[in-house]
Amino acid sequence: MTAPHAELEAQIDRWRGYVQRNRAISPADVDELEDHLREQIADRQATGLDDEEAFLVAIKRLGNLDAVSREFAREHSERLWKQLVLVPEGSDNTDASRWRELAVVLTLAVGAGVAVKAGSAWIDDGAALMRNLGLLVFPFLAAYFAWKRRFTAAVAATLTVPFAALAVALNLYPFAPGGATGMLAALHAPVILWLLTGVAYVGGRWRSDKRRMDFVRFTGELAIYYTLLALGGAVLIALTLATLRGIGADFQPVLEEWILPFAVPGALVVAAWLVEAKQQVVENIAPVLTRVFTPLTIAMLLVLLAVLAAAGGVAGIDRNLLILMDAILVLVLCLLLYSISARDPLAPPGLFDALQLVLVIAALAVDAVMLAAMLTRIAEFGSSPNKIAALGLNLLLLVHLLRAAWLAVEFLRGRLPFAAVERWQTRYLPAYGAWAAVVVVIFPPIFGFV
Amino acid sequence: MRIDKDLVAASATPLVLGILADGDLYGYAILKRVSELSGGGMQWTDGMLYPLLHRLERLGYVSSLWGTSDAGRRRKHYTITPAGLDALADRQEQWTVVADALRQVWHTAQGPSAAREGWA
Secondary structure (H helix, E strand, C coil): CCCHHHHHHHHHHHHHHHHCCCCCCCCCHHHHHHHHHHHHCCCHCCCCCCCCHHHHHHHHHCCCHHHHHHHHHHHHHHHHHHHHHCCCCCCCCCHHHHHHHHHHHHHHHHHHHCCCHHHHCCCCHHHHHHHHHHHHHHHHHHHHHHHHHCCCHHHHHHHHHHHHHHHHHHCCCCCCCHHHHHHHHHHHHHHHHHHHHHHHHHCCCCCEEEEEEEEHHHHHHHHHHHHHHCCCCHHHHHHHHHHHHHHHCHHHHHHHHHHHHHHHHHHHHHHHHHHHHHHHHHHHHHHHHHHHHHHHHHHHHHHHHHHHHHCCCCCCCCCHHHHHHHHHHHHHHHHHHHHHHCCCCCCCHHHHHHHHHHHHHHHHHHHHHHHHHHHHHHHHCCCCCCHHHHHHHHHHHHHHHHHHHHHHHHHHHCCCCHHHHHHHHHHHHHHHHHHHHHHHHHCCCCCCCC | CCCHHHHHHHHHHHHHHHHHHCEEEEEHHHHHHHHHHHCCCCCHHHHHHHHHHHHHHHHCEEEEEEEEECCEEEEEEEEEHHHHHHHHHHHHHHHHHHHHHHHHHHHCCCHHHHHHHHHC
């Protein structure tokens, strides 16, 4: 542009700066809008308007920036999922409300600690306590979201009814001491509770795929924050422990009796709040983390496969190894989900998507080996609650991974949009909840509570 | 004549897909085409076109490619995909049904003025 249009250029620059401050509109979108603005200005100038008039008309036709950015936000919720879900329109973000939130969070965190402490004092049986731990913490996490999202009665009921049913099953079933079904119920109850947390997180709008993806993001960020808190806490505790031991005081009982029962559940509530309030800090790490850990996980799976092959077939795999490998597969799936949630859905297929496909295929191979091992074991030793539960989980994983692999191939070939890949993931999530419910509620009576 | 807002919103997707079915275009050109086709009757808020285009892209109905304009600026061009053509055909059928129904209503009512007298 030549000097006579300097003022116009300055105006466009100011406009750009103003639009860029909006987190729902990415720099590429601003480029697109600027191109539009300049075309409009050029057309107005052609009809005889001067620079300033043309600029004003073009800006006016572009529309109210708030309304436009809200439209962008609705379409690209991944860019600012926090604001979208969190702050209801027109809410005030004053200091007072922030302090009130902190007070609510700390109260709930302490409440969760008190619940766990009271539970461990009243429930003598260690297995029963384990079954109940999730039940003790969940209400406080749910209460935070109930307060934050201003639940309607219907949403509260959607949460309370399954929660109550779960509590009844876990506590009234006559589980045999040391029995497998009681252990399985204790292991699967958190899955149900976590999906209920998801319903709470999305404020009851669990049918929406986008909100479900938001919850996946939330889960990933929560894991990161919780790990950070745990690491920090561990360092503090280790230092205190070492110092007090030097003085000659025994800190161990205090740690086990008081600090851990409060810190571990409390940190969960605090981490949830941190994700809500400060997630911007971690948001930029998510894609980096998934890019680092996807290749590493592929390497791990390949090593596993090689070791299994070298060990000579699937028959020799023992139970503990099978459980460990199940845990690994679940972790791989979490990583997959998290990296899908962190990806820009509009970006064209790239190297990283191919890498993700490799990850899915490696996981499929491991899953197939495990299924073969399990079927051999069942054929050899007969079925047991543990084996059926593991078999069910592996079949669920198999279906999940097979379809994910197929969709990834279609996406890489440019035949499907990334949204199809996302949709499969979010739609499949409730299947895990349903299976966990079967294991908790139906398994014990079928197998005679042993 | 100004077209009602809801009507503009409802027709936006088939209109954009239909325009792109004629050939690749960028945002501003799409809006100009809308304006031409409606004789200036359909005035969109320009900024709203882009979230719509991005939604169509997410749904796989259009694909986009960055290019350069004559003036050397970055410019995003949109192309309709086979899925978009299917969606367009589907919308076309729906609109044909709606338009047919409306035409018949207009005929039986013999114009809005006649209807008003009947109610008065």
